[in-house]
Ligand code: SF4
């Protein structure tokens with residue numbers, strides 16, 4: 506429905522999706538099924554299958570991807586990163602960012618046009634369903650003017666069902682497919698929190714794809730905002746060849762034509778899902794979906810001119826005809842990416858089967874026992890990275906007169922879990938020098954992990970034959 510308003514009109518359009526009176530300009534693009542659309546169709550459905558299957562398929566008994574935010578555990582293709590893997594995750598995230606910089610510098614917004622879930626689901630699921638139920642652009646515009654009828658209500662009902670499916674796919678990445686199936690097969694009353702989460706995510710998906718649509722790309726997505734920084738004159742863009750197209754003029758026979766090749770049919774504009782005119786130059790709203798290329802190529806075919814008036818090009822190529830993608834920033838990004846990925850692979854290969862952290866006990870740093878020995882409490886935190894349950898034996902590695910008292914020894918840790926236990930190390934006062942004594946602990950499970958950890962226990966500072974200070 507087209508919104509109306511009594512607000513004063515702006516002198517010119519501020520956003521392609523706003524009318525001059527500030528009301529929403531609803532986009533009803535005319536689908537152009539040219540050669541790029543057919544390639545994008547195949548790519549999109551391959552991606553939809555991939556997005557759907559990733560949380561369902563398993564490797565080493567784990568989903569291909571699981572982002573367990575509450576536990577801060579992230580699984581990617583069989584490898585699980587625990588909260589202690591901050592460095593690895595940092596390397597991975599940094600590599601992803603540099604990869605995005607590199608891809609954008611070379612290929613522009615190819616992600617937006619070809620692979621972003623927003624575009625993929627909008628243009629290859631929701632939009633085709635909309636056309637199937639309501640008809641093409643003309644019929645949709647008529648419906649906008651008339652007000653909703655049964656077909657529009659049916660469309661929203663179908664959108665809601667698709668949004669519920671998408672919401673479950675999305676949630677599976679965060680809660681796991683197995684848990685999601687349990688939620689889905691049980692009564693909402695048995696899992697009220699889960700039901701609310703699923704309903705809320707479905708509502709968000711519905712809002713996004715039924716109403717908000719291209720606004721997500723134009724006003725909500727930070728990547729669109731970044732593009733002016735990431736693109737340069739030699740990045741791949743979808744561009745209009747003004748040198749060939751101008752001056753534009755309505756079509757006449759080829760031999761009678763003195764103007765440029767653009768016949769001002771505006772089919773490139775009516776095909777655009779973000780409502781811009783590509784002939785105005787590179788714009789932030791352009792998601793490089795190639796619909797204007799397909800629309801214009803079809804026109805060129807019909808009037809017998811060469812395709813490519815609107816095409817994949819670069820600003821530099823449009824200005825001087827030279828196409829070259831190699832430049833310093835591409836080399837620098839590539840070099841940084843290789844270093845980052847190398848460091849990530851090296852750190853990943855060197856990852857041990859467990860992580861052990863020694864922490865001082867809470868409260869007093871040490872106590873003097875009735876027999877004069879000094880006791881330190883330590884907390885031992887063990888993260889089991891293996892796929893099996895493991896029992897970790899904690900032992901003192903040498904040191905005369907030292908004694909370990911560990912109520913939970915060995916400590917059993919489930920796969921992928923972290924456990925903490927408390928232990929006491931006692932030592933004679935003579936073991937301390939300047940209030941400290943070195944100790945070493947061996948922690949191992951006899952299968953895939955053994956590590957010797959150095960630690961310093963605290964005690965009274967010795968002075969002469971007596972003690973300086975005392976236990977708390
Ligand atoms: S200008 Fe062309 S490539 Fe850009 S969003 Fe519109 S139709 Fe897609």
Ligand code: SF4
Nearest residue numbers: 767768770771773801
């Ligand atoms: S589709 Fe091609 S010919 Fe038609 S207005 Fe757009 S650029 Fe010009």
